[in-house]
Amino acid sequence: MDHRWRVPGYTELEVLGTGGFGHVVLAKHETSGQLVAIKYLHAEFLADPGILDGFRREAHLLHGVRSPHVARLHEFVERPEGAALVMEAVPGVSLRVLLAAEKTLAPESALAILKGSLLGLAAAHAVGVVHRDYKPGNVLVSQAGESKLVDFGLATLDGQAGLAAGSPSYMAPEQWAGLPGLPATDVYAATCVFFQCVTGHRPFEADTTERLRALHQSAPVPLAAVPEPLRALIARGMAKDPRQRPVTADAFVAELEATARVAYGPDWESRGWKRLAAPVAALTALTPLALLATAGTAAAPLTAAAPAGAGIAATTIGKVVIGVLVTAVLAVGGFLVYQQFDDPPRQAALSVDIETTAGTDPALPITYDLQYPRVTGHPDAAVQERINAALRSPADERLRSLREGLSRPDILPDFLSRGETVGVRTTAVVALRTDRLLSVRYDHALDSDFLSHTSWRFPESVTVDLATGRVLGPRDVFREDVLTAQGMATLTERLVARSAQGFCRRVSVSGPGAPASIDTADTPRGGDHVPAADLVFTHAGVDFLVLYSELGCTTAAGQETITLPYAEITDLLRPELLAMLGRGAGVPSSFPAADDGTYTNARFGFTALVPEGYQRQPYTPPGGDGMEFTDPSLGATMTVWGANNTAGHSTADVLAGAAEDIRAEGGQVTAQRVEGELYTISGYRGDGRIFYERGFVGPGSTATLRWVYPRAAKDALDGPVSRTVKTFRAGDLTRPH
Structure with a gap:
């Protein structure tokens, strides 16, 4: 090997590849015998803060992505002598190598x-990470018949701006401009690669970078080279405007x-x-990864402190679990080590498929x-049944209502006399999926000359809690x-500002009608102060599916989907929902907090957020004062x-004492920092x-906050725990109280 420092605990076998910033080796974990791929940063870059921070960022972003289609990060290790990512080793070859050998694919x-x-x-998108460098070299094709994504070195958090960096042949127009990374940016790159797979060449090729940039930003996609059945798919994925592409990879x-x-x-x-x-087997046999054919298809997860005698096979990557990953940053012998710890494994990974x-x-x-959509793999069969009934309901109801409308005595005879057959279509798109929430948009279309009114064609949505099926x-x-007249007025103002047609006016016989409101209570049918529109949650914001006829406008006003970015609506949403969306609690800008209270300790000066409805009683530790909420x-x-x-204990002393107390009672510490x-x-x-x-x-x-709760309550408490931890503030620690 050509480097001096190696990650302890591994025996290196072969060099898998070398790049500008580092090299990758195949290695064996000395304790378990499992094979892994270790990505080392070249030693000369350890003194470059920008490159080293990028390497750390890759580990930080990748640790939160859990999918059988992403090469898993086991560890990130950094010390003065070097830095390395310890990754899952995949028995296969990159799509770049496969295309070099095969030219085109079926x-x-x-x-x-x-x-x-x-x-x-x-x-990755589900946890807010945009890859930004999807290319053939970053897609691994395995002998097991699956593809995996690797290399998150250029990844950013969804909505964050970055440098105009990436692989130019696959960069979206907005990426050339250095605009914030979006899931649709990755969709564009993936479509470019797909184009290359079926045609044998990239969609745009040029002698200069500037010319290539101009082609990606303004030239039409050369669809004539693409098999006809795939042209519409590629045209969608490579739309110049990211708003015209599928908004998420799930949707694509x-x-x-x-x-x-x-x-x-x-x-x-x-x-x-x-x-x-x-071809994949033949190409793999020519690489060191052929060793994996006899060593198993994946390495086992690695932990720094597995209980004595615990079998490493008991936690192989082959099992897929759903859970929040906790990153531990441990100082061990001069190392900085990021490791992943799982929640208790559940029965299977939740899968969402579109059925017809x-x-x-x-x-x-x-x-x-x-x-x-249809969900499978839910650990609770009854909840899965409720989810699927809710997800199928719009399609079933659409067909039922059409049958009912067409059967009317004033419609059916005239319709039959025309000899026409109505074609009813519903298209379902998963707009957002997180661990707790699934949001789906349905677009209903009708093929009929007789039933030509726009009211037969409309969108709607279903958003379901994956934990309960509700x-x-x-x-x-x-x-x-917010569910008040004032709150709906505020929401209406924000929607009007984002509306392409400025909303509409109500029907009036005495002149121009009043401006419409999104408030159901203000519509002709009346009701509660709730939005008179379906909502779809996406990675970019909340889509309001507005039917202007429902607001009391003329029927000619039609329909509009208005998107409010999360920055413009977070303060109106419930903290519990924001937690389900994976977006934290938010900070209300227009309305006082209604769901949580605040506890401030007069003696020690610390402040804590308290979830609504929790019972309280005094808590008096030795030499201290506090409160217990249950x-x-x-x-x-x-x-x-x-x-x-x-x-005068140090922070490390207090942490060590807390860990000792847990272990003394037979507990387990999985993360500490x-x-x-x-x-x-x-x-x-x-x-x-x-x-x-x-x-x-x-x-x-000192000031301390501690949560204790059963594993069964984890999903319900992810949001409250996250909120209270993030907002906990200490008082004056410089003196006793």
Whole structure:
């Protein structure tokens, strides 16, 4: 090997590749015997803060992405001598190598590879990470018949601006301009690669970077080179305006599958992978990764402190779990080590597929082609049934209402006399999926000359809580103080500002009508103070599906989808919903907090947010003072207290004591960290309950917040725990109180 420093605990076997900033080696974990890929940063860049920070950022972003379609990060190790990412080793080859050998791929094979890597992008997008460098070299095609995404070195958080960096042949127009990274930016790059797979060349090629930039920004996509059934898919994915592309990789997968089924039949994916098996196996056999054929298809997750005698095979990557990853940053012998710890494994990974019901009505001249999502792999069969019933309901209801309308005595005879058959279509797109929430948009279309009114064609949505199967309504979405006349007026102002047509006016016989409002209470039908529009949650914001006729406007006013970016609506949304969206609690700008209270300790001066409805009782630790807040229905307790630091303990001392107490009662510490006067520690108590503790330590006093709750309540408490931890503030720690 050509470098001096190596990650301890591994025996290096072969060099897999070398690039401008580092090199990758195949290595064996000495304890488990599992094979991994270690990506080392070249030693000369350790003194470059920009490059080193980028390497750290890659580890930080990648640790939160969990998908069988993303090469998994096991560890990030940094010390003065070097820095390295320890990754899953995949028995396969890069798509770049495959294309170099095969030139072009059969459409089914290209679609299969694209689908897998898009699912990897979707997992990244679900936690707010945009890859920004999707290219053939960053897609691995495995012998097991799957594709995996690698190399998040240029990744950014969704909506954050970055340098105009990437691989020029695949960069979206907005990426050339250095605009914020969006999931649609990755969709563009993936489509460019797909174009290359089926045509044998990139969509745009030029002698200079400036010329290439101009082509990506303004030239039409050369669709004539693409097989005809795939042209519409590629045109969508490579739209110049990111708003005209599928907004997420999940949404693009749905369109891909629908296109593939129609063009290549229901077994397109299995045939695609079958055609790839021989060339991938042959190319893999020429690389050191051929060793994985006998060592197992994946390395085991690695932990720094596995219990004595614990079998490494018990936690192999082959099992897929759903859970929040906790990153531990441990100072061990001069190392900085990021490691991943799992929540208790659940039965299976949740999968969402788009299904289609098509046929002909036996009694009426109606044909139908209806899409709807279907969830599988939920650990609770009853919840899964509720979710799927809710997701199918718009398609079923659309067909039922059409049958009912067409059967009317004043419509059916005239319709039958025309000899027309109505074609009803519903298209379903998964707009957003997180661990807790699924938001779906349905677009209903009608093929009929007789039933030509726009009211037969409309969009709607369903957003479902994946933990309970409950459909989320306005009271689950908006703060209570927003569901008022004042709150709806504020929402209307923001929607009007974003509307392409400025909203509409109400119908009036005495002149121009009053401006319309989104408030249902102000519409002709009346009702509560809730939005008179369906809502769709996306990565970019909240889409309001406005039917202007429902607001009391003239029917000619039509429909409009108005998007409010999260920056313009977060203060109106419930904290619980924001947690489900993975966006934190938000800071209200126009309305007072209604769901949480605040506790400030007069003696020690610390402040803590308290979830609504929690019972309180005094808590008096030795030399201190605090309060205990409990929710008996969840079995959850949040305790906050201050204490005098009479012995002058350091932050590390206090953390070590907290860890010792947990272990003494038979518990397990899974993550701990020290940052100046702040420490955090989490894991499982001796009784199996989850604990999370954050504390501030000063020379005079300490301030501590601790959560304890059963594992079964984790999903319900992710939001409250996150909010209270992030907002916990210490008082004056420089003196005793």
